[in-house]
Amino acid sequence: MQLGDYLPIAVMGLLALIFGGASYVLSGLLAPRKPTPEKLQPYECGIVPEYEPPQRFPVQFYLIAVIFIAFDIEVIFMYPWAVRMRDLGMFGFALMGSFMVMLIVPLIYIIREGVLDWAPRRRHSRDELIARYRAEHEAAAREEAA
Amino acid sequence: MLIADAIAAPPSDWWAIAPQLVLGGTAVVIILMICVKRVDPGWNALVAAVGTVASGVFAWEQWRQVTTDANPRLAYSGMIAVDGFSAFLVLVVCVAAFLGVLLADQYFKREGIDRGEYYALLLFSACGMQFMAAANNLVMVFVALELLSICLYVLSAWNRDDSRSQEAGAKYLLLGAYSSAILLFGIALLYGGTGTTNLARMAEIFSENVTREPGLVLLGMVFVIVGLGFKIAAVPFHMWTPDVYQGAPTPVVGFMASGAKIAGFAGLFRVLETGLAAFEFDWQPLLVGLAIVTMLGGSILAIAQRDVKRMLAYSSIAHAGFILTGLASGTAAGVRGALFYLVAYVFMIAGAFGVVALLARRGERYTSLDDYRDMFRREPVLATVLAFFLFAMAGIPGTSGFVAKFAVFTGVADAHQWVLLTVGTVASVISAYFYLRLVVYMYMRPEVDEGEAQPAALPRVRWAPATVVALVLTVFFTIQLGILPQGLLDMAGKATLLF
Amino acid sequence: MVGPNIAFWIIALVMAYAGVRLVTTRNVVHAALYLMIVLAGTAAIFLLLGAEFLGWTQVLVYIGAIVVLFLFGVMLTRATYGESKGLDNDQRVLAATVAVIVFLVFAGAMWKAFGASTEIVLEKSTTVSELGRDLMTNWVLPFEAVSLVLLASLIGAITLARRDDPEHVRDRGVER
Numbered sequence: 001m002q003l004g005d006y007l008p009i010a011v012m013g014l015l016a017l018i019f020g021g022a023s024y025v026l027s028g029l030l031a032p033r034k035p036t037p038e039k040l041q042p043y044e045c046g047i048v049p050e051y052e053p054p055q056r057f058p059v060q061f062y063l064i065a066v067i068f069i070a071f072d073i074e075v076i077f078m079y080p081w082a083v084r085m086r087d088l089g090m091f092g093f094a095l096m097g098s099f100m101v102m103l104i105v106p107l108i109y110i111i112r113e114g115v116l117d118w119a120p121r122r123r124h125s126r127d128e129l130i131a132r133y134r135a136e137h138e139a140a141a142r143e144e145a146a
Numbered sequence: 147m148l149i150a151d152a153i154a155a156p157p158s159d160w161w162a163i164a165p166q167l168v169l170g171g172t173a174v175v176i177i178l179m180i181c182v183k184r185v186d187p188g189w190n191a192l193v194a195a196v197g198t199v200a201s202g203v204f205a206w207e208q209w210r211q212v213t214t215d216a217n218p219r220l221a222y223s224g225m226i227a228v229d230g231f232s233a234f235l236v237l238v239v240c241v242a243a244f245l246g247v248l249l250a251d252q253y254f255k256r257e258g259i260d261r262g263e264y265y266a267l268l269l270f271s272a273c274g275m276q277f278m279a280a281a282n283n284l285v286m287v288f289v290a291l292e293l294l295s296i297c298l299y300v301l302s303a304w305n306r307d308d309s310r311s312q313e314a315g316a317k318y319l320l321l322g323a324y325s326s327a328i329l330l331f332g333i334a335l336l337y338g339g340t341g342t343t344n345l346a347r348m349a350e351i352f353s354e355n356v357t358r359e360p361g362l363v364l365l366g367m368v369f370v371i372v373g374l375g376f377k378i379a380a381v382p383f384h385m386w387t388p389d390v391y392q393g394a395p396t397p398v399v400g401f402m403a404s405g406a407k408i409a410g411f412a413g414l415f416r417v418l419e420t421g422l423a424a425f426e427f428d429w430q431p432l433l434v435g436l437a438i439v440t441m442l443g444g445s446i447l448a449i450a451q452r453d454v455k456r457m458l459a460y461s462s463i464a465h466a467g468f469i470l471t472g473l474a475s476g477t478a479a480g481v482r483g484a485l486f487y488l489v490a491y492v493f494m495i496a497g498a499f500g501v502v503a504l505l506a507r508r509g510e511r512y513t514s515l516d517d518y519r520d521m522f523r524r525e526p527v528l529a530t531v532l533a534f535f536l537f538a539m540a541g542i543p544g545t546s547g548f549v550a551k552f553a554v555f556t557g558v559a560d561a562h563q564w565v566l567l568t569v570g571t572v573a574s575v576i577s578a579y580f581y582l583r584l585v586v587y588m589y590m591r592p593e594v595d596e597g598e599a600q601p602a603a604l605p606r607v608r609w610a611p612a613t614v615v616a617l618v619l620t621v622f623f624t625i626q627l628g629i630l631p632q633g634l635l636d637m638a639g640k641a642t643l644l645f
Numbered sequence: 646m647v648g649p650n651i652a653f654w655i656i657a658l659v660m661a662y663a664g665v666r667l668v669t670t671r672n673v674v675h676a677a678l679y680l681m682i683v684l685a686g687t688a689a690i691f692l693l694l695g696a697e698f699l700g701w702t703q704v705l706v707y708i709g710a711i712v713v714l715f716l717f718g719v720m721l722t723r724a725t726y727g728e729s730k731g732l733d734n735d736q737r738v739l740a741a742t743v744a745v746i747v748f749l750v751f752a753g754a755m756w757k758a759f760g761a762s763t764e765i766v767l768e769k770s771t772t773v774s775e776l777g778r779d780l781m782t783n784w785v786l787p788f789e790a791v792s793l794v795l796l797a798s799l800i801g802a803i804t805l806a807r808r809d810d811p812e813h814v815r816d817r818g819v820e821r
Contacts, residue, residue, distance in 0.1 A: 057721050062806055063803060080698065081781060083773050084774055089152060099789060106799040113803065115803055153781065173797075174796075263804045270797040289794065293790060297797050315805075
């Protein structure tokens with residue numbers, strides 16, 4: 001691929017830049033502006049937060065990003081192989097296969113460890129919960145009686 | 147544009163990577179065992195130990211083939227070398243990993259963080275160290291270094307609920323990544339100067355004297371030395387060592403202090419002795435300077451430490467200096483001594499940290515020098531074992547430490563580097579001071595201020611079979627290498643590089 | 646070949662500016678975005694040199710994933726929105742001096758080695774096809790070793806970042 005082939009991309013990038021810049025400048029010039037502290041909040045609705053939350057995001061987001069990076073890199077390694085897949089034949093397939101198996105192992109691990117389970121895990125069956133509730137209830141009743 | 151022609155499969159040489167394959171495979175098996183949740187976690191350590199032994203058997207077979215049939219070779223397009231040097235160090239890595247597994251079992255059960263992933267990561271790390279020991283290509287050096295370091299970053303932060311461990315992990319990660327980047331810069335410069343990353347090929351290019359850019363090569367050499375200097379914790383690249391060794395879980399430190407140093411030295415030896423042999427007159431003075439400041443810095447700074455783990459960290463820095471001395475001498479005897487020193491060091495440091503892990507008790511509370519007062523009365527066996535390791539590290543005759551120092555200094559004397567020899571001797575004397583001080587502390591009665599209650603007696607240390615095996619092994623080999631060192635010295639002498 | 650030279654200078658100046666702003670800005674999110682500009686500039690230079698695969702890899706991995714990870718990190722931790730104090734290190738003068746010296750040494754060595762050629766010369770650019778062949782023949786071992794690195798780092802990241810689930814720990818028969 002010659003460098004000249006990138007010309008359309010460069011032109012498109014330039015157009016995008018012009019469009020974005022123009023929108024920004026024009027909206028700044030044309031729009032009425034009456035800022036209030038509330039309006040400048042990151043989220044301009046709902047209850048005004050009184051303090052910074054201890055953790056803004058669940059750590060799962062981070063884990064998903066890490067997992068994404070690893071598999072992103074895997075896909076990138078697949079690309080040169082895919083271009084020559086036919087020439088490389090079975091041994092190339094075997095090599096790529098072993099590479100992928102090495103990343104399927106952590107995938108199994110991820111699933112088994114529940115990293116991808118976002119909902120709170122259901123830890124007890126319904127009957128267990130009812131039994132526990134009853135036990136607590138009875139204990140409280142006994143305490144009251146005593 | 148597609149080039150339509152079939153590509154022949156590269157020849158595979160399973161023997162060349164058998165030890166690494168076994169370790170990596172064992173680690174994968176452990177992860178799969180974790181996935182099958184019904185498997186009892188006690189099996190993880192056992193499987194890991196068996197894996198390291200199996201890997202060691204393969205490494206021994208490699209060693210036997212390479213030294214008897216005299217067919218050292220390059221494998222996988224020159225990515226790795228199968229020679230005496232690689233087989234020797236691969237074997238030592240197996241020993242370090244085996245000790246690491248044995249010492250970990252009891253400790254992590256005690257701390258309540260016994261998880262199988264630990265053993266998997268330890269084995270992956272050891273696998274990286276073995277690749278490093280055999281690497282004959284700078285790209286391989288880098289990939290191996292990343293494999294071993296990433297695992298070690300995680301392992302040093304293993305005790306997530308302990309802020310010291312978190313700090314250790316974060317510091318090690320930041321400085322380790324930084325040093326990796328410096329190493330990578332060096333590799334890029336060496337590639338820019340020679341057009342190859344293959345170390346054997348690089349040596350050929352220099353011997354043909356068609357170097358295009360000696361300036362780039364020299365700069366690259368400095369960067370590589372700095373990058374690997376971080377890994378072996380040579381002064382002035384040692385800043386992370388005390389904090390990481392103090393904060394990380396003690397068995398991890400035992401493994402890290404032995405394994406990462408083996409790998410770092412393997413990389414340094416291979417790059418300098420094989421790839422940049424033609425520049426010996428350039429790198430030798432650098433190494434001499436590095437060895438001098440490392441020996442002195444480690445020994446002197448250790449005196450100021452009031453924490454035993456920190457003190458041992460500085461002691462490991464000083465040891466790195468002694469090992470560097472062997473390489474800096476530039477003689478065969480020096481390299482032989484350095485290799486012997488590495489083996490002796492692995493046993494001493496693993497054993498010492500093993501005892502410290504036991505004495506620190508749950509939560510690693512008792513690691514300060516004052517906690518060791520009166521240790522001989524409270525824990526006579528452990529105190530004796532620790533004192534023995536301290537004597538060995540100080541280089542008392544009859545222990546492996548003495549033979550190791552003697553072997554290294556023989557090489558230095560051969561090269562008539564009297565400055566290095568003098569500094570080495572002085573540093574040995576200085577380091578003896580703080581080792582013996584700890585022994586004295588263990589004899590002393592506890593200091594009790596008047597009006598203060600006698601400190602409550604600590605619970606007796608309990609022994610697990612794996613720990614006993616590890617300590618017996620380390621003590622045995624430290625004595626054995628001290629009394630009958632000839633076998634290992636011969637091995638180290640045969641562990642020469644391919645080129 | 647004047648076009649690539651002009652393009653190089655534009656990219657290089659933008660990168661240098663973004664690099665300086667990256668370490669001087671007091672807003673962590675802005676710093677991450679400046680980092681993105683630097684990385685994008687690197688990708689553009691790779692493209693300029695004919696290393697297309699590398700360039701797009703840079704875009705995919707660094708801009709697409711690493712910077713996003715940085716932003717996640719900022720959001721996960723208690724970094725404040727907007728400007729934050731204490732981002733400056735006391736040793737920044739020393740650090741800047743070291744950086745300048747390293748730059749001069751590098752630039753000197755590069756100039757000495759390649760100073761004669763002032764134009765970007767595309768001698769031979771490696772195609773993805775050649776890369777595919779080399780990856781599977783000469784570079785098999787590092788290639789497979791990388792899979793181990795990815796595997797180990799995934800396991801490590803998950804064990805460290807996963808929240809502790811008491812029930813889960815009990816499942817493994819570990820007593821706290």
